[in-house]
Amino acid sequence: MTQNIEIEFKNMLTKIEYESFLKYFKISQSQIFSQENHYFDTPDFALKSNDSALRIRKKGGTYEMTLKQPADVGLLETNQVIGEEEVIMAIHQGILPTGIIQPLIEDYQISFSTIEYFGSLITERVELEYKQGLLVLDHSIYLSKEDYELEYEVEDYQIGEKIFLELLKQFKIPSRKTENKIVRFYKQKFDKTN
Template structure:
């Protein structure tokens, strides 16, 4: 169980920009790993209205339940670690672990565990590399029939991280594209698909 401030900067990428950055960092096949995010909210989108997000993430060897809530300019991440077996059991029941930090935090937010449901899923192939200034992350994500590419940069300090991120984009001539977070992009794509199938 952990709680930490996530200082992260993001930028959407074109496919060519994504591939160019992989080449710059000499990415090899063994440097990638896959993860699945399964997102939860209430029927009336109470978490979204609180600018918060809740997910179970399946990793190659483990899983985690994470609640993201606003804190200043960034997000506070509250995480409970789980085994893959536990995570699959919760997902099968469209529910989450109650007796952890995330469950307690949701109770403080007046959100009942029994009101939560899975609202969608997203798969990401991720590349990470450490630099002196922080962690550079390149994501290729698929959700609701969509595919997108994203650069993330995780830092320890907001101002230093922002300076590095802006210089990084300028160095590689990448336009600033402030996209919505993954859960919002997934939900928009699902809503668009729903509108397209209606007569």
Template structure:
């Protein structure tokens, strides 16, 4: 399992802003990825500020558990094959895959969460263009979920203070209005009526 500290800044975009930024990203081949979100029926993970997903690509997958830190989120990433991910998703349960995802189950075991009740809530598909800029890893996303579409710009950085300053400067220089973007999982949960 790999871990990394994720510090990112993001804004929701209007369609015209998305189209404008798409020109800057047109040299990047888009990647399609789907986040399959997991939680208990009473959202115990969310109540503990945790986020658990399997992200599938055309030829690979990974399971990620995000745990909030004072700044950013600690991401625990476990590589899966497409077949392994499909098996977990089709079972709609983490149980029975213990050997494969034991390190993830050990992390979840630190919380009072009944792992037997964790199941898939649904999915969000992103078409992403991403590239390393001088100010950080920038991603332009088109997200589809629950009959909705939204657009988002993310900047992943190593230094929180400098990253925020650079992100705000980039928005200003490109005449992009800042719109607070809740995390993808929260927007998904809102769309299925699990959060208000």
């Protein structure tokens, strides 16, 4: 189990903007890796209403269940490594693995057994060390939608924000309101106007 504070800046990109970053940073196809996110909540979105999110991520051959919760700055991430059998049980039978995350969810007065699987999102990702943080380029595919996103993960909010805004300015990209992947996924899944 690990816990860490996640401080990241995000901006949606057009396909052309995304491709310009790939070109600028000379990204080869071999640097792009795939990860799969499986999302969970209660039928009435009790986690979402607490500004929290639960996912299981497959990255390479490993699986990790992550609870994201609000923190004073950024998000508190609690990670629990789980096995493939536990993932299958969670997705197909709605039985989540017990461990460090369960009591954190139950602190919200949410019964662990009421959490259900909502679906998955696949991301083709590139990660680059950039100045004082980690620059991430994402191409995500979920339901009938594709989108592109720039993320910048940092230790220091003020420094990170300055570098991120300078990078957007350098590429002449407007600052866009960017929601988390799980929010975009839920909007696509449940918004009947799509």
